Amino acid sequence: MRIDVLTIFPEYLAPMRAALLGRAIDRGLLSLDVHDLRNWTHDVHRAVDDSPYGGGPGMVMKPDVWGPALDEVCAGDPTPRLVVPTPAGRPFTQELVHEYATEQRLVFACGRYEGIDQRVVDDAATRMRVDEVSIGDYVLVGGEVAVLVMVEAVARFLPGVLGNPASAAQDSFSDGLLEGPSYTRPEVWRERPVPDVLRSGNHALIDRWRRDQSLERTLRRRPELLDALPDSSFDKHDRAL
Numbered sequence: 001m002r003i004d005v006l007t008i009f010p011e012y013l014a015p016m017r018a019a020l021l022g023r024a025i026d027r028g029l030l031s032l033d034v035h036d037l038r039n040w041t042h043d044v045h046r047a048v049d050d051s052p053y054g055g056g057p058g059m060v061m062k063p064d065v066w067g068p069a070l071d072e073v074c075a076g077d078p079t080p081r082l083v084v085p086t087p088a089g090r091p092f093t094q095e096l097v098h099e100y101a102t103e104q105r106l107v108f109a110c111g112r113y114e115g116i117d118q119r120v121v122d123d124a125a126t127r128m129r130v131d132e133v134s135i136g137d138y139v140l141v142g143g144e145v146a147v148l149v150m151v152e153a154v155a156r157f158l159p160g161v162l163g164n165p166a167s168a169a170q171d172s173f174s175d176g177l178l179e180g181p182s183y184t185r186p187e188v189w190r191e192r193p194v195p196d197v198l199r200s201g202n203h204a205l206i207d208r209w210r211r212d213q214s215l216e217r218t219l220r221r222r223p224e225l226l227d228a229l230p231d232s233s234f235d236k237h238d239r240a241l
């Protein structure tokens, strides 16, 4: 997978070259290019923003800077999928993670200020798939942090990135539910023992207990996730909970 990121703060994306993601890049499992949007500015001040038509607070990012930048970065085969983080976007969910993980090329456009002139997205959509996506119902200062979140979530599903691919398969949301609690040594910590069933060696019981913990946690914290699952997701034991 080839990933390109356009931003006025390239240094914000430095964490992508550390740890697991950095190792994946070093191993050639994915490529990452971060581009400074100001390279496509035209004036001595390297302006990327201007006042909003219709008035209002803040500034809007200029289409005559973003347009040429996306033209150049999105050129080549295959045409990339363009992802534009915005608080007004569709939710970034595990389902979208799985979709993105199958793409050969992703380009992320990091907005700042009050966002990017809408014509940039509308114009790009005539040539490629464009997603305006939100990582949650709160407002950040720019798109860079959202890109860090999205790239990490997607990279976990690329072959060879995770040491143990089973980890991703047992994630929260992998079966539509929240993952249950995890435990490790010591067996007792501050007078809190590890649940006996986890030390029983009975893997059928352990699997059942873990499923129950996951269902109970999901019911308590995110009941709407249960409503979204088909009836076929639940066995008779689940229903007895």
Ligand SMILES: N#Cc1c(-c2ccc3cc[nH]c3c2)n[nH]c1N
Binding pocket: 084, 085, 086, 087, 089, 110, 111, 112, 113, 114, 115, 133, 134, 135, 136, 137, 138, 139, 140, 141, 142, 143, 144, 146
């Ligand atoms: N994704 C996402 C976002 C943002 C976001 C994204 C881009 C810009 C550009 C200026 N401000 C931004 C906020 N806020 N909250 C989210 N869930």
